[in-house]
Amino acid sequence: GNYLETLADINVVAFDKTGTLTYGSFEVTDIRKATGVSEEDILKYAAFGECKTNHPIAHAILDKNKIPINKEDIKEYKEISGYGVEATLEEGAILVGNQKLMEKYNIDFAPADTASTVVYVAFNNKYLGVILIADKIKETSKEGIEALNIAGITKTVVLSGDNQAIVDEVGD
Numbered sequence: 001g002n003y004l005e006t007l008a009d010i011n012v013v014a015f016d017k018t019g020t021l022t023y024g025s026f027e028v029t030d031i032r033k034a035t036g037v038s039e040e041d042i043l044k045y046a047a048f049g050e051c052k053t054n055h056p057i058a059h060a061i062l063d064k065n066k067i068p069i070n071k072e073d074i075k076e077y078k079e080i081s082g083y084g085v086e087a088t089l090e091e092g093a094i095l096v097g098n099q100k101l102m103e104k105y106n107i108d109f110a111p112a113d114t115a116s117t118v119v120y121v122a123f124n125n126k127y128l129g130v131i132l133i134a135d136k137i138k139e140t141s142k143e144g145i146e147a148l149n150i151a152g153i154t155k156t157v158v159l160s161g162d163n164q165a166i167v168d169e170v171g172d
Contacts, residue, residue, distance in 0.1 A: 013153050017160035017170055022135040026060040029116060033129035040067055042129040046121045049085045049096030052077050057117060060133050080104075084119075092124040102127070115165040137170055 018024045031039045047065035050058035052074070076088040083104060084097010095101055102109045102120050109127040112118045116132040145156055160167045 011153055012155045012157065013148055014157040014159050017158050017162065017167060018135060021141045021158065021170055022137050024056065024135060026056050026117070026133045026135050028060050028064040028131055029134045030132040031129060032110075032112060032132070034110070034127050037128045039129075041123075042121050042131065043067065044069065045094045045123050045128060046096050046119060046131055048074060048089065049087045049094045049121070052087075053079065053085065057119065057133055061119065061131060064131075095122040096120070113165075115169040117162070117166065134166075 015021055031042055033039055033042055043061065043065040044067040046061045047067070047069050050061045051069060051071050073089055074087050075090060076086075078086045080086060080097065080101065082098075083101040084095065087094045087096070095105055095107065096119060098118065099109075099111060099120065102122065105122070105125065107120075107122045107125060107127050109120055109122070110130075112120075112130045112132065114132055116134045119131040119133060121128045121131065148156060158167050158171050160170075
């Protein structure tokens, strides 16, 4: 009974974004390539970089890639926490990750200003392009928030580790 009485006094609700307001299943929405680079090469090298991880973003890249890759071709593989991954093939080094990874390795790249998850790809210290990945908002999220407003909830908050532009887009 005490808990039900407390619920009557709540006027703020916080939501986790991924898997609550969104489906938590990511998909590639766009590929922006550097001059002279093909989308296939960007996806292939990104797939080599992501093939040894179980992250949902990696699955989106692997699903989009149509060129077969062999994990055995990877000579060295290193996950760099908070940055991305570095993988080495016989023909060169692959970097797949965020803007901080490109800066750490002094890669000359074009920053992507977007409300998507951004995955930069470089090969042999040359920027290839960027893969944009998004999560789909659940159709019921808007209805649920509206129902809470009608019930007297005066404020809703989205909690997320994503960048602010993504969180703002979901919130809007």
